[in-house]
Amino acid sequence: MSVVGFSHYFFLGLILFSIGALGALTRRNGITIFLSIELMLNSVNLILVSYASTNGNLAGQILVFFMFAIAAAEAAVGLAFFIAIYKHRRTINIDRLTFLRW
Amino acid sequence: MTSLIAIVLLPFLGAVVNGILSFSNSKRAVTFTALATTGGSLVIALYTIWRYLTELSPQPIEYVLYKWLEKPLEIQISFLLDPLSAIMLFVVTFVGFFIHLYSTGYMSDDEGYGRYFAYLNLFMGMMLLLILGSNLLVTFIGWEGVGLCSYLLIGFYYKQDEPPRASMKAFVVNRIGDFAFLIAIFISFAHFATLEYREILNAIATNQQLQDTVYIFGLTLPALLALLLFIAATGKSAQLPLYVWLPDAMAGPTPVSALIHAATMVTAGVYLLTRTNLLFQLSPNILKLVTLISVATAFMAASIAIAQRDIKKVLAYSTVSQLGYMFLAAGVGAFVVSIFHLFTHAFFKALLFLGSGSVIHAMEGEQDIYKMGGLKQHLPHTYITFLIGTLAIAGFPPLAGFFSKDAILAYTYDHSKAIYFIGLITAGLTSFYMFRMFILTFHGEFRGTEEQRKHLHESPPSMTLPLWILAIGSAFVGFIGKIPFTHYDLFGKILSPVIVKLEEKAVHHDVLHEVLLITLSVVAALLGLVAAKVLYSQGPTGDERLKSIITAPLYTLLKGKYFVDELYTFVIVTPLRTTANILWRFVDQLIIDGTLHLAAGIVQLISALGSFTTTGNLRNYMLYFVIGIILLIAYTVG
Amino acid sequence: MMLETVIFYLFASLAVIFALVVILHPDPVKATLSMVITLFSLAVIYLTIKAPLIAALQILLYTGAILVLFLFVIMLLNIQREISLPFSKPVQLWGSIVSVGFLIGIITNFAIKIKIEESVKNYSLVLIAESLFKENALSFIATGFLLLAAVVGATIIATKVKRG
Amino acid sequence: MKFLELLTNPSLTLIVFFPTLAAIPLLVANKRNEKRIKWYLLVVFTAEFLLSAYLVTLLYLKDGIKYFPLVADPTIPWLPRYGIAYRLAIDGISMPLILLTTFIMPIVILGSWSSIKKHWKLYGISLLILTTGILGAFLAYDLILFYIFWEVMLVPMYLIIGVWGGERRIYAAVKFFLYTLAGSLPMLLAILWLGWRFSKAAGYWSFHYLELLTMLLPPQEQLWLFIGFALAFAIKVPLFPLHTWLPDAHVEAPTGGSVILAAVLLKLGTYGFMRFGVPLFPHVKEEVIDLILVLSLIGIIYAALVAWVQEDMKKLIAYSSVAHLGFVTLGIFSMTEISWSGALLQMVNHGLSTGALFLLVGMIYERFHTKKFKELGGLAQPLPLLAFFLVFSAMASAGLPGLNGFVGELMILTGTYIGGYKIYTVIGAIGVILAALYLLRMLKETVWGEYTGAVKKDLHSYEKMALFPLAVLMLLIGIIPSVFIKPSQESILQTLKIYSVRKNYPKVTKPLIIPIDIDKEKK
Structure with a gap:
């Protein structure tokens, strides 16, 4: 029906996801990593919505709606963590934040 | 018979009140409570006994207080008044009261006055439970209860080193005997579904098969019970091999030694044997064992006593020896005589202990007879009463000890000549060590310090009155027993319903025999007296002469009490302690915990292998995460 | 038809390019601003699959709220440019290999196989609202609580005073 | 909501969950106001005790009957598909233990009054939840529910040892936790297996205890399941040689923790044997029963000997617990009515006397900051009342006639003798001698002797309040x-x-529901 088929959206999502993953795995600035993760989240949103829509299903959009709420909550808490960590350590360079070591 | 309840409960009441009072500082209230409760108990007891014994043919009276446990283990708290318990009741309340009275003087300066009387009253209550109980359980409650009081009172001077140790020893050794008692309770219940003496004895008496079939270890059921009860008795009544606690028990206050470790508690074993005499009469082997152990105890203790320096230790060994006599009587089947000796012994031994207490009081705590001497002038009342007691225990007619001891020897003569002679020698030894002590204490020069000499004084009336009363008793109570050359035997008549006579034994000797036996025992006592007089008229140097007569090694052996304590330490205590330490250090900590730690160590090792992945770098964790997702996708997709 | 395709490719390429800027730019402020563009492009793409609600929310919520929050935090913490290169550590190298490998792997192995009957329908807002407030009412309320908890939690975490 | 209905009426549910409810206000309490928290806890636990006593009396008097009936709360289905339901019931076996628990808890608070010095809020919450767990485990008639309550107890106790404990508290807490968990997981497997087998035999799932009683399994299977259960219970009891967590846990735990551990938690093991271990698996081989009896005896003698040579007062009492509970298991597995009665009573006795002893150790520790015999002695002089209670409790523990310990031991050993285990009885009775040995040693090292230390205050009023009821009960049980x-x-x-x-x-070869008449009343 549409010229731009589902696979296009899917590829777009995949590319964005990979870029997000790349960023998350290579950057050292905590905020940028967080941004990359948001990017990955968004790519998944895209796939969900497009997949559901092409299947004539509403569930995708509903789910993404909830995911927005969750993303908002996650961003709030996550950034609060960065602030707290920054207060403690004076840095959010994750190479220096090694307190997860056993 | 509600009066029985009052008799038992009054001392308990006193114990509780005194226990509470001991936290305040009011000696008058304590004195009042102690004397009022035991005195009340004595009065009611005397009245009850009088009423009971003057009945035409007194039947045993049972009074059930309440059911302690119900089916299927039905046991009740109940009391029994029969001639035997009546006599014991008299001894306990009578001697008990006067020792309470004596204690008010003896302990008047002690800071633990209230505590002392709380314990002593508690003891009275427990002892009354013991003798009035109509079943094994009530007796056992009293039995262990008096053990507890004995423990508390031996350790009364807890600040010193010796009393706590001695008290612990007493309790533990007693517990070994109690163990046998407990087993006897289990067996009785398992086979008769009751613990009442009357019912158990009836069941045994009427069941011939029970008497004949071997139950275990070649023993019939009655024999097994008899053996167990006898073991229990050896603990409480300080017979071989469990007598070791009694000499040490002298660490307690002297009135306690008089009441508990001479007159009442230690005789509980004799009481128990008499109470269950049917069992013993049905098992001649056990009786033989009783005879052997008792005569050995009597002789051994008497021989130890001749080499001791501590006035109370001498009396303690003398008690052990006299208890041996009681068991000897029981062993030869003369249970009446056994109780009779218990009865007379309670008087003269309590008297002797109280007298020694008076001496110790005057000497300000000195117990070594080497450091005494010449007290005759300073303590006239004590001297005379002590003399009466000494004569009584040595068996001089017509004092109480003569009657009972002579009767025991007479029965033993019938039984076995060899044992009779050992008994006779023991009687001579008794006379010897008693007079040795007596002479060293009261005659000769004063050997104490100047300060002690200045303070020498006769005790207050609250102490001398009991001495005189007991002295009178020691002098005359013998006449209620069997009087030689006559058939007059009030004691035997009273007790006869209690003693089961399976077969009539020949108890009557012809006059010639009787004269011979009496002469022999009087001569033995006289010999002892003379020997003591000869050896010790110059004071403690007599020991050196004694040593030269009986040779040095033997003397060391006697002086060292045959080294039984050391033997027990070496054979039982030390190995047990070593075992316990091995169990703890080796089995518990090394083997069991070691196994656990080994298992834990293995887990730790494995986890250490995996822990290199936890670098603490967030990026690494993310990488694992992503790889994990990829693998998951790969798995689901393809 | 053509227009849709053009719009899609245009905004798709915009999204990808600026996504790359997000992850490559050393200055976090610029990275965040690039992210705005990426998300905006995605919102447009949502419109092409007839999901106007999501598109609107994307702009309102993501670009309007979340990313502003990011900017605030970046400025609040005064985060500087990243100095070292992204591939200076082995784990970073591994990370890039894994993510690129993932992309290639999934495209070659999986994406080709997709066969879906495509029928994009136009869903009215009413339908969505009905679904949200009827079937998923409980989840909706739960989401509210989640947000509340997040707000409270964030406040507590961020204001916690350093001890000692 | 049936559950809420139950909570608002006098019911078993109320008893079980009242402490949890009472923990909610604590969550918002100001943690600095410790005094108020203490008083709150005391009031709550006293109320809990009165509540349970009231309920028990109510049930006892209901029909004017002579014995305690089996009374159940209404069942609330939970996971109906698997027959899991919320089932609480009380009978004569659990009743004394319930009362013991609720009776001990206020005393625990009093005993912790000044010995717990930090985090009272958390301490209170732990105790309250622990109480719920204990009571629930005693009352659960559904095996899954039982298991849940069983595990609920674990965490608060772990915290109590680990947070407020002594120097090696972490080691002790972890040891306690792992040991218990190692036992309870096999039990979970056994429970699930039982339910599954029941579904095979009856056609529907059930974890209802009384229903499971109607199912008979092949002997071999019974043996395995019994081992699963017995492991959990034996660790809890603890039976030799699984006892080594106990001394560590006791020594490191704070006073209150030790009291709960000794007085109540250990009883869950023996209770478990009485309720589940024995009745559910009747065809366990004689040898296994014999093994448990022998282990009990070894425990009695071994623990007594080890206790005798301890240098630490608390450790001595901890080992004495092992010995005492050896008597209980001896009583349970000799399977006579007398010995069971005795075992049940002995559980209560041990709770009272050992609880009192641990309280006393705590009081001594507060005053002298040591539990080592070497550093103690002559306490009778400065602390006569404490000395009195110590002697009293030690005598009760040593089984002196007239006090409680004796009754239990007498009944257990008589029952064992009647049950035909004559030699075992004799060996068990040796344990009575040894009990005197180590307890008197403890007294000698602490109470008696010359006192050289500084002046110390004798018992405070709250300490008296903690000890007095225990002593009265010990005496009462001994006399009537x-x-x-x-x-x-x-x-x-x-x-x-x-x-x-x-x-x-007759033994079966596959799971079978047998027509067994478990009293209509009982159901």
Whole structure:
């Protein structure tokens, strides 16, 4: 029906996801990593919505709606963590934040 | 018979009140409570006994207080008044009261006055439970209860080193005997579904098969019970091999030694044997064992006593020896005589202990007879009463000890000549060590310090009155027993319903025999007296002469009490302690915990292998995460 | 038809390019601003699959709220440019290999196989609202609580005073 | 909501969950106001005790009957598909233990009054939740529910040892936790297996205890399941050689923790044997029963000897617990009515006397900051009242006639003798001698002797309040034991009857529901 088929959206999502993953795995600035993760989240949103829509299903959009709420909550808490960590350590360079070591 | 309840409960009441009072500082209230409760108990007891014994043919009276446990283990708290318990009741309340009275003087300066009387009253209550109980359980409650009081009172001077140790020893050794008692309770219940003496004895008496079939270890059921009860008795009544606690028990206050470790508690074993005499009469082997152990105890203790320096230790060994006599009587089947000796012994031994207490009081705590001497002038009342007691225990007619001891020897003569002679020698030894002590204490020069000499004084009336009363008793109570050359035997008549006579034994000797036996025992006592007089008229140097007569090694052996304590330490205590330490250090900590730690160590090792992945770098964790997702996708997709 | 395709490719390429800027730019402020563009492009793409609600929310919520929050935090913490290169550590190298490998792997192995009957329908807002407030009412309320908890939690975490 | 309905009426549910409810206000309490928290806890636990006593009296008097009936709360289905339901029931076996628990808890608060110095809020919450767990485990009639309550107890106790404990508290807490968990996981497997087998035999799932009683399994399977259960219970009891967590846990735990551990938690093991271990698996081989009896005896003698040579007062008492509970398991596995009554009573006795002893150790520790015998001595002089209670409790623990310990030991050993285990009885009785040995040693090292230290204050009023009720109960049980034993007898008789009916049923080769008449009343 549409010229731009589902696979296009899917590829777009995949590319964005990979870029997000790349960023998350290579950057050292905590905020940028967080941004990359948001990017990955968004790519998944895209796939969900497009997949559901092409299947004539509403569930995708509903789910993404909830995911927005969750993303908002996650961003709030996550950034609060960065602030707290920054207060403690004076840095959010994750190479220096090694307190997860056993 | 509600009066029985009052008799038992009054001392308990006193114990509780005194226990509470001991936290305040009011000696008058304590004195009042102690004397009022035991005195009340004595009065009611005397009245009850009088009423009971003057009945035409007194039947045993049972009074059930309440059911302690119900089916299927039905046991009740109940009391029994029969001639035997009546006599014991008299001894306990009578001697008990006067020792309470004596204690008010003896302990008047002690800071633990209230505590002392709380314990002593508690003891009275427990002892009354013991003798009035109509079943094994009530007796056992009293039995262990008096053990507890004995423990508390031996350790009364807890600040010193010796009393706590001695008290612990007493309790533990007693517990070994109690163990046998407990087993006897289990067996009785398992086979008769009751613990009442009357019912158990009836069941045994009427069941011939029970008497004949071997139950275990070649023993019939009655024999097994008899053996167990006898073991229990050896603990409480300080017979071989469990007598070791009694000499040490002298660490307690002297009135306690008089009441508990001479007159009442230690005789509980004799009481128990008499109470269950049917069992013993049905098992001649056990009786033989009783005879052997008792005569050995009597002789051994008497021989130890001749080499001791501590006035109370001498009396303690003398008690052990006299208890041996009681068991000897029981062993030869003369249970009446056994109780009779218990009865007379309670008087003269309590008297002797109280007298020694008076001496110790005057000497300000000195117990070594080497450091005494010449007290005759300073303590006239004590001297005379002590003399009466000494004569009584040595068996001089017509004092109480003569009657009972002579009767025991007479029965033993019938039984076995060899044992009779050992008994006779023991009687001579008794006379010897008693007079040795007596002479060293009261005659000769004063050997104490100047300060002690200045303070020498006769005790207050609250102490001398009991001495005189007991002295009178020691002098005359013998006449209620069997009087030689006559058939007059009030004691035997009273007790006869209690003693089961399976077969009539020949108890009557012809006059010639009787004269011979009496002469022999009087001569033995006289010999002892003379020997003591000869050896010790110059004071403690007599020991050196004694040593030269009986040779040095033997003397060391006697002086060292045959080294039984050391033997027990070496054979039982030390190995047990070593075992316990091995169990703890080796089995518990090394083997069991070691196994656990080994298992834990293995887990730790494995986890250490995996822990290199936890670098603490967030990026690494993310990488694992992503790889994990990829693998998951790969798995689901393809 | 053509227009849709053009719009899609245009905004798709915009999204990808600026996504790359997000992850490559050393200055976090610029990275965040690039992210705005990426998300905006995605919102447009949502419109092409007839999901106007999501598109609107994307702009309102993501670009309007979340990313502003990011900017605030970046400025609040005064985060500087990243100095070292992204591939200076082995784990970073591994990370890039894994993510690129993932992309290639999934495209070659999986994406080709997709066969879906495509029928994009136009869903009215009413339908969505009905679904949200009827079937998923409980989840909706739960989401509210989640947000509340997040707000409270964030406040507590961020204001916690350093001890000692 | 049925559950809420139950919570608002006098019911078993209320008893079980009242402490949890009471923990909610604590969550928002100001943690600095410790005094108020203490008083709150004291009031709550006293109320809990009064509540349970009221309920028990109510049930006891309901029909004017002579024994304590089996009374259940209404069942609330939970996971109906698997027959899991919320089932609470009380009978004569659990009744004394419930009362013991609720009775001990206020005393625990009093005992912790000044010895717990930090985090009272958390301490209170832990105690409250622990109480719920304990009571729930005693009352659960559904095996899954039982298991849940069983595990609920674990965490608060772990915290109590680990947070407020002594120097090696972490080691002790972890040891306690792992040991217990190692036992309870096999039990979970066994429970699930039982439910599954029941579904095979009856066609529907059930974890209802009384229903499971009607199912008979092949002997071999019974053996395995019994081992699963027995492991959990034996660790809890603890049975030799699984006892080594106990001394560590006791020594490191704070006073209150030790008291709960000794007085109540250990009883769950023996209770578990009485409720589940024995009746559910009647065809366990004689050798296994014999093994447990022998282990009990070893425990009695071994622990007594080890206790004798301890240098630490608390450790001595901890080992004495092992010895005492050896008597209880001896009583349970000799399977006579008398010995069961005795075992049940002995559980209560041990709770009282050992609880009192641990309290006293805590009081001594507060005053002298040591539990080592070497550094103590002569306490009778500065602390006569404490010394009195110490001697009293030690005597009760040593089984002195007239006090509580004796009754239990007498009944257990008599029962064992009647049950035909004559030699075992004799060996067990040796344990009574040894009990005197180590307890008197403890007294000698602490109470008696010359006192050289500084002046110390004798018992405070709250300490007296903690000890006095214990002492009174010890004396009362010793003097009029029948009052305490009678209510439970009917339940014990019934349980043993069911056991013997199941035992006498021919052995089966596959799971079978047997027509067993578990009293209509009982159901």
